[in-house]
Amino acid sequence: MPAVFEFDRYAQLFSELGASGHPAELHGHLVGRLSAGARLDHATWLSVAQELIDGRNAPGEAAKVALIQLYDATLSQLSGSGFDVTLLLPDDSAAIDHRTQTLGQWCEGFLGGFGLVERKMALSEEAEGVLRDFAAIGQVQTELEESEANEVDYMEIMEYVRMATLLVFSECQDSATGQDQPPASLH
Template identity: 30%
Template sequence: MSSDHDTLHLPDYQAFVESIAALMLQISASELHGLLCGYLCAGADRQGESYIRALLQNKKSPESRHALLSLFSVFSISQQQISSYDLEFALLLPKEENPLRERAKAFSQWCEGFTQGLTLAGVDGDHLYEEDAQDALQHLVEFAELDYDSLEVDEDDERALMEVTEYARMAVIRLHGDLMMNKRKDGHSGTAH
């Protein structure tokens, strides 16, 4: 018998890239995952689903259907990870064996997608009550502008990328908690903040 946690792991980044290649998207797989996670973090699950469906409009090939299944699988896994509050949330990024600049670029793109997803879901800093959450969002915006081409391929930059990636992962959990807490407060009080 397997536990629910067995199903909460994202696919390998490269496998995901290959599974959605038929869609010929103008954004990277990491940015796409970030975008979907932005919707999920904001509690805009239906908007995220609609975004996926819009990507596949007028694409009827078997490859496109496979891409749809892959996208919805990643969306569903991320949805479970974000909403479970068990700190299992993961960013879909290239493996550590990949070159540093490639991983840094994917991380920056993920952050760009995430902040876009929040924006498309109608979330900005004014929707966050906790100063820590506001700071976390600002840091993610800054990470989206990371100058990955100027990175040195050394231990310091490797460590820095690992640290900001972990920070971003925890920031998403923090932001989701803040946004959901505020939705519950607003729902119970009937007032907007």
């Protein structure tokens, strides 16, 4: 996994900023906006990220660089031809209930970001189903026991979220209006 997607890096950043938000939710929000067709310049992304982080402290230069790297790497993955997207989630060494809760936060963030972007065309039935599934995953109950069955379930759901994200992204790119972009100024 590329260093830019190391969950602990952003968990530490959120901690340093005294954040109320969660790293997975921030990344889900970003992926949701990008999937709906929005593109943000770096200044706009930093403003959105700072609002979602909801920290007591303003991000310094290192935090801003990390957030811009996350934006660029995420857009690159989604736009690439490799059908590869990395979700910003804790690695397998974290407790299953923490990973499950974090996946739920990611899905909630995705729905929030996706819903902020105006689209010209309706979603397919399949994409509508994905959004309903993400809403259900966002309501996940934690306090799961460490077990092989829970591990398998988590991995299957995480892989589903990954692939479903790519489906929604590919469907929405043609109909997107890119409303998050500031209008080009005519001089």
